[in-house]
Amino acid sequence: SSLFVYPTKIIIKTCGTTQLLKSILPLIYYAHHHLGLTLCSCRYTRGSFIFPKSQPFPHTSFKDEVTYLEETIPSNLCYRKASIMPSKSSSHSWHVFTASDESHIPYDHENELFTMEICMTELDPILARKFFRRPGDEKTGDSAGKEMTELTGINEINPEAYICDFAFDPCGYSMNGIDGDWYSTIHVTPEDGYSYASFECVGSITDDLVHVLRKVVQIFRPATMSVSTTSCGGYSNDMWTRVVGAVEPMGLKCRSCAMDQFPAAGSVVFQTFTARRK
Amino acid sequence: MAVSGFEGFEKRLELHFFGDDPALLQMGLRKLDFESIQEILQAVQCTVVSAVGNSYFDAYVLSE
DSSP states (O other): OEEEEOSSEEEEEEOTTOOGGGGHHHHHHHHHHHHOOEEEEEEEEEOOOSSGGGOOTTTTOHHHHHHHHHHHSOTTOOEEEEEEEOOSSTTOOEEEEEEEOTTOOOOGGGGGEEEEEEEEESOOHHHHGGGBOOTTOOOOHHHHHHHHHHHHTGGGTSTTSEEEEEEOSSBOEEEEEEETTEEEEEEEEOOTTSOEEEEEEEEETTSOHHHHHHHHHHHHOOSEEEEEEEESSSOHHHHHHHHHHHHGGGTEEEEEEEEEEETTTEEEEEEEEEETTO | OOOOOOOOOOEEEEEEEEOSOHHHHHHGGGGSOHHHHHHHHHHHTOOEEEEEEOSSOEEEEEOO
16 A cells, blocks of 8 residues: 655555545545645545455445545535446446536646556466565565565666565565655555555656556556556547556557546546457 | 455545735745644545655645
C-alpha cells in the first residue's frame, strides 16, 4: 500500500481488507482544522476484488461504497458520478466514483497529464518467485526490497526515479518511485493461485509510454492485465491506441475497451488484455 | 466455503484541497505531522513502513 502527500493533493492506495474510505473524514478534518484547507475533488477507483466476500463495510459492494462516499463527502462537491466500466469478463470491471466542486478546473499543464493504473493477475510463476524472501536471508525489509528492485528490473522502468522499496516477510513487495513531482508505485502479491501485481504512474502524453508498458509486462508476464488511464485533455483515443500498440507485441491481446467521461475529472479509458497463450 | 487468499486488488482514493492562504499552500498537506498521518492511517488499518520525500511531495510505503 502507498500514500502520497502533495501540498494540495493526497493519494492513498491500499490492498487487502483495508477500509480505505474511512480515511476520508479524518483527512477532511485535519486538512480543515490544522491547515485551513477545504476538499474540492474526490476520485475513488478500484478493480474487481478477487475475494469480494472478504471485504468489510463499506467495501462490501460498489453500491455500498458509493452510498458511503455520497454520505461522507461535503455537499459542495456537487458534480458527482459513479460508474462501473465493463470488460468482456464479468470478473474484471473498473469501478469509478468522482466528485468535484465547481472550482476544480484543471490547470493547463494538467491537461497534458494522465494517470495510468495497471492491474495484473496470474503472474508468471517463475517471475513471481523473485518476490519471495529467502528464508534466513538476515535482511531488513528495506534491503530485501532493494535487492528485489534490482533483480526484477523494476529500477529500469524509470531509471531517473528515486525508489523507496520494501519486501514483506515471507513474500510481497511494494515500492514508490519519485521523479520530480511525478510518482510511480508497484505492489506485488506473488502467491500462486491469487498472484497479483499493480503498477501506477502519472505521466505526460509526451512520455515514452511504450517503454514503461513493455517493461512492466516483461517484469510480471501476467496472463490477465487491465490498463486504466485517466486524463483531462481529450487524448482518450490517442491513449488507448498507444496502449494497445505497446502491449500487443508483448503477447497480450486487447479483449475490451471502455471509455467514460466524468464531470470535472476528465475521461477514463479501461482496457483489458489476456495472454495469447490462453 | 471458498479458500480466501490475500486480496491484491487495491482501492485508490485521490483527494484535492484548496485554501486561501498562499503561504500555507506552499507546503499545505505536507505540514501534517506524522502523528496525524498515523491517526488517519489507523482508520484504514495501515502503518508506515518506509518513507521518502523530495521538494515536491512525500511518499510512504504502507503495511498491508
